[in-house]
Amino acid sequence: MDKSKHPVDQVLPPGQLFLYGLQHVLAMYAGAVAVPFIIAGAAHFSKEQIAFLINADLFTCGIATLLQTLGLWKMGIRIPVIQGVTFAAVTPMIMIVQNSGMTAIYGSIIVAGLVTFLLAPYFSKLLRFFPPVVTGSVITVIGLSLLPVGVQWACGGVGDKNYASPTYLLVAFVVLIAILFITKYFKGFIGNIAVLLGLFIGLIVAIPLGLVNFSGVSSAPWIGLDTPFHFGYPTFHMDAIISMILVMLVVMVESTGDFLAIGEIIDKPIGPEDLTRGLRADGAATMLGGILNAFPYTAFAQNVGLVGLTGVKSRFVVATSGVILVLMGLLPKLATIIASVPNAVLGGAGIAMFSIVAASGMKTLSKVDFQKNRYNIYIVAISVGIGLIPLVEPNFFKYFPNWSQTIVHSNITLGSLTAIILNAFFNGSKGGDNIEKELAANSGMEV
Template sequence: MNYHNNGIKESAEVTPTSSATDTHLALDSIPAPKETFFLAIQHVCAAYAGIIAPPLIIGKALDLPLAYLTILLSTSILASGAVTLLQTIGIPGIGVKLPLVEGVSFSTIAPMLIIGQMSPDPFTAMQIIMGSVIISSVFMFFGASLYARLLNFFPPLVLGSVVTVIGLTLIPVSIEWMQGQESTPFYQSPYIISLSFFTFMITIMAVRYGPKFVKRVSVLLGITTGTLIAIPMGLVDFSEAMTQDLFVLPHFLAFGMPKFEITSIISMTIVMWVIMIEATCNIMAIGEIVGKDIKKQDVINCLRADCLGSIFSAVLNGFQCSAYGQNIGIIQISRVYSRYVVAVAGLLLVILGMFPLLSAMIASIPLPVLGGACLAVFGLVVATGIQTLSSVDLTSEQGTVNSLIIAASITMGMVPLVAPQFYTHFPHWVSIIFGSGITSSAITAIRLNLILNEAPKIHRIRH
């Protein structure tokens, strides 16, 4: 691929590659219905735990009644599906038309917990959260064009470093899942960890030795096999799922009318900036995989969809939506780049959001099984970052500088992961921005690339 202006690619056409010569693998192709359904289920399984985790954490921290916690979870699932459809199918000026799965951003958890601590009751907290999400999303919707100018600052050196950090940030999540839940007697048991590794082996063996269709749904095969084995082990409990309603309509403003507080809005606007950086890295990484040259307008369309989806989510009592890095690995491992497969995954999420019983059934999949399958998926995200860095000069004198930039950006990206409390005593805005390893890595790589690579070039031109 030819880069222009420090990383912006000149064309918006889909470039055929050796991995995209099969029409079933292409970005705009539509696989057979049965294949599409199973591939979409695979994306849902990879993203599902991430989608429900933030509302579950925030809802329990706010001590919401069970009925309202259920609304929060259903809303998050439904909104994630709706924004996934918007991103993959797109409308004029909104949606990037890439295989992006959307979900609730983890970057929102910390400021929302602070809002909860400062509020007199959980319902007031939710009203303030909704108001801050709406205003910050509106602000960023109209600011997307200005932000997109930053695309010049994402050459392969920066993008590869950040994508590597995305993968390294995700891998500990899968390892945590492999150990099970702390509240259960099976936590860290050799049996469930063995189950995780068995699921992992099933997944990678299917990729290596399975027929074409099995290769594509290898993650789903691993999850299904692991769950079936987990049933006689007593790790699967559908009793709570069976108590859920079969069908519910969306609840608009279930917590009451939004409230607008300036400090919360400012805090959430900073979070939206973090989300936009993360989304930019994700769409550029997927663009690399599927062979689509990402232009400024693509970034603008993607961010507008995120912001519009976040407004919709807030009205439905939900939180900010953002592109998920988890599904980059699914695209790599299945080698199916069709955006329509992910659109079907979005449709399934919408359905799950309105059918709590079905949603709860998927939530009953044991974490160790998901952890084992996702260990392979998340590891491929790291491989994608390394592949991007392979095009960067690392051997010449200039390559030594590039290597130092990569080292520094990955190190800064690992700080929040290795030491989550590292920025506790810094100002609140610092902990919000640099508490995200992805944002820390991106800011470090961009600044060092400007100082060490671009500034000397400008100096030489002027003199």
Template sequence: MDEINQKLPISKLSVLGLQHVLILYFSSVSVPLIVGNALKLSTGEIAFLINASLLCAGIATLVQSIGFGKYVGLKMPVMQGMTLMASGALTAIATSYDIQTVFGAVIAAGVVCLVIGPVFSKLMPLFPNIVRGCVISVVGLTLIPVAVNWIAGTKDTELYGHPTNFLLALIVVAVIVVLNKFCTGFVKNIAVLIALCAGFAAALAMGRVDLSGVSQASWFGVTLPFHFGLPKFALTPIVSLSVVMLVIMAESIVIYLAIGEIVEHDTTEKDMSRGFIANGINVIFSGIFNSFVFTSFTQNIGLVALTKIKSRFTTAAGGVILILLGFFPKIATIVASIPSPVLGGVGIVVFATITASGIKTMMSADISKGDNSLIAALSIGVGLGSTLLKSAGAFAAFSPNIRIFLEDGVITGCITAVVLNLIFNGYREKEKK
């Protein structure tokens, strides 16, 4: 636990925190963009949603990383951000109702998480090492296609699949490899940040950075509660987003266990309960301050595994930076201008590192045992299969509430691993050393 609580110099924390922010930034701002466009909001209003989301994400990260007292906060190095998993439900609510109803559903989903969280934490015995390893591996493997899509670029544009996209990603990966091979200490720890800067510089030289929005963005902005009016509470939107919240909570079990494995801390039921309570509070706060549903980002878990920096104060520093970005839209716009192929290059390395961590955990459960080998094979196969079928649109015929489960490779892989482990190893598996 000493490494988790290690307090580094502010100069190092700032750089390490910025590294965490850049990893999650692109995904986190995507949700307000999607919902804002669905609501047909003006550019200024969408920019406000982005700033609100950054502010709330920063506060949520501080709550999870630092914690409050004995009952709130995971107190491990996790970053909180908007989850794309909720974008479908949020968009459906936005198009059928209005923005006040969206925020009402968000607040209600936060209450659901707050109330049910302690019960969810009791599912810990369902996740022995073989299940943890399988699901952590699935998390990494299902994220790799995301990084690949970032590298390819935006579909239906002239730059989709352009050779410079792959060149930018290659530059980023090469910088990370070189720094990890020839450097030590702090420089090695911030290899991802240096690679991002190198990729950004290369993109700038190629004319691939769009800074047109920077001049239009204001220097300073304040997010006030209920900016769009008091929230409205409608049953159908609340039920829909609450189902999404349950899926997020199920995925969070895996995320909390994964970060525990990486920082070498045995995640307990109490840790799990504190994490869920914090997430519920964060989501309620988010709805009040004009933002959406939170989750802990798996991308940043991969960064912890890659850098070997386990201090929770690094992600807390990232939370402070997110809050500052929420107050300074112009700076946030500059960060948003990082081309997706640059982020994709980082993503390939970071997401593959998560997969490697999962494999390491599976090995500790004696993967050579026939039953455990079958559990691993099927859970990974089902998880990847769901991800590929989602990309192909194969679940379109299912109802939205069922589709949200089927299209999430982490959830399908997790359910498969849990069920097979119960069949072969029972409720409490005797780990093989």
């Protein structure tokens, strides 16, 4: 390993790459397959069609992750960011599939991906509106909005008949304690795979408790190929296209927040050119999703916390995750085995990882001057408060027009837009952290 390189560009030994990469895959798997399940249910798919949709999504997730981490031409931000299907698209896609079918979904995804690709260099010029007071608020909202997902996993997953049973909570607690114990008493490689080891320990505990179901593994085929336009050639409906473009505008805001969060964690400032490459990769991956029977893609916030928790900053680790996801998309049997990890096991790890994201936001906010610039406290307080409204009361915006629902039900987008607007209102487009110094310089005073 070349120590002269920035940690993000260091290539680790193959064994470490695989285990660290697998750790990322396990952390994001439940979220990655949730959207295909939801859309398949809305489309009334058979079990075989559901399996195909999941494998198509995993395969495209892998390609999108490789594009983002390794880069191609002027695409890819080249930091340890894993790509996954955005939840912001779920509600519009359900409406589209019920009104116009799967082919309309894919037509709208292809067009929206192209629009994202073309808008990327213009959107990246807005980076000056993301000083630490904004990015810290956004990262904090990301962590706090993800935390309920980890808690729901720990309870067994929403809809489980034994939701929040003591058995589920015990397994999640064992995983969380195992992660903390390994982190404290083991250093180096072992300490860095604390989440993976915690998941393995949780799985061992869950098996005798009857929580692990390996059904379907023996009947799953070894190899399954993802053929383009499996459900038919795309059709283009203007209402579907407009709604999906709106989704991708939301995704661009969310991805920007995630990119900046990871940049803070790995000590690599994200500039406008980096952001342009990252958003172009989002657009290209989304277009590819429309071709390969998949969905719109974005940086997966769930894995931001894992980077912070492990301290492993190499982008090649997440590139390895991309390879694993591609193989899972081609090997349904392997995907079925990993899918057997119970939600309660994932919950223990999720609580740790998502809390780390929120803590990273607080770390960023520690750089903000709250003493000399009294406006910053209002920016943080109001943006976090408004960002959490959909979490605290999901019906808060129910009377807002349909076209706005994608925006107002996205915690990250609400928090980001509020922080950007308030920062521009109070501090101008230059940010709020140097405003007192600028005023002092203009008046000849020392700060």
